[in-house]
Amino acid sequence: MAHLLGVTSLVMGEHGVGGVAVSEEMVITALLHDAAEDHGGAIRLLDIEQNLGAVVAHMVEGLSDTLAESGQEKERWEDRKSAYLRKLEVESAEVQLSSVADKVHNARTMLEDYRVCGAGLWKRFKRGRDQQLWYMRELLSIYRGGGKGRLTDEFERLIAELCHATG
Amino acid sequence: MLEYSGYRTHYLRSATDAEGGEMAGDTGKTLHLSSRFSAAVDYAPILHVEQR
Numbered sequence: 001m002a003h004l005l006g007v008t009s010l011v012m013g014e015h016g017v018g019g020v021a022v023s024e025e026m027v028i029t030a031l032l033h034d035a036a037e038d039h040g041g042a043i044r045l046l047d048i049e050q051n052l053g054a055v056v057a058h059m060v061e062g063l064s065d066t067l068a069e070s071g072q073e074k075e076r077w078e079d080r081k082s083a084y085l086r087k088l089e090v091e092s093a094e095v096q097l098s099s100v101a102d103k104v105h106n107a108r109t110m111l112e113d114y115r116v117c118g119a120g121l122w123k124r125f126k127r128g129r130d131q132q133l134w135y136m137r138e139l140l141s142i143y144r145g146g147g148k149g150r151l152t153d154e155f156e157r158l159i160a161e162l163c164h165a166t167g
Numbered sequence: 168m169l170e171y172s173g174y175r176t177h178y179l180r181s182a183t184d185a186e187g188g189e190m191a192g193d194t195g196k197t198l199h200l201s202s203r204f205s206a207a208v209d210y211a212p213i214l215h216v217e218q219r
Contacts, residue, residue, distance in 0.1 A: 022198060
């Protein structure tokens with residue numbers, strides 16, 4: 001829950017700052033960005049559409065790397081992440097802003113956790129340091145393609161710090 | 168973090184009870200939030216509980 005609120009806070013903090021106008025739908029999407037991916041897939045997405053509207057549901061879908069339903073096995077990590085990178089590349093600036101907020105919060109948490117548990121950090125993930133850093137750099141390249149932004153700059157700094165600290 | 172959540176939820180609900188929520192950020196520009204955001208705040212913890 002702390003992650004959801006953290007990402008929401010980052011998106012709200014971009015209001016009036018960058019080139020993307022932050023809307024209520026974006027704030028709601030930030031709060032629910034993992035809902036379909038982690039809690040029910042396509043069925044959850046339909047529930048979100050019914051409860052919070054089609055715009056939010058569409059953006060949540062844009063932030064989901066799988067729509068596998070609960071109990072269903074997710075696609076292989078490499079396939080899922082590669083497909084998501086291709087999908088994100090053509091998503092709207094609004095979705096990309098929520099995405100970079102998500103990744104900034106993740107990277108900050110990873111750095112904090114690394115300071116506490118060292119290399120044991122990577123055991124919490126399905127893939128290790130090199131693959132995680134590969135994925136982050138690929139994401140960064142897509143965010144950079146969408147133009148400049150405070151969160152993108154912050155994400156780049158965090159990747160460099162994570163790379164240096166854990167190398 | 169939970170304390171922050173409780174505060175923010177309370178703040179927004181108070182605001183939406185009046186004439187639609189709003190929150191002034193550091194930029195001085197106002198982001199308007201309606202009862203839809205409160206509904207989403209209620210929706211998100213349900214997912215969290217389901218996960219646990």
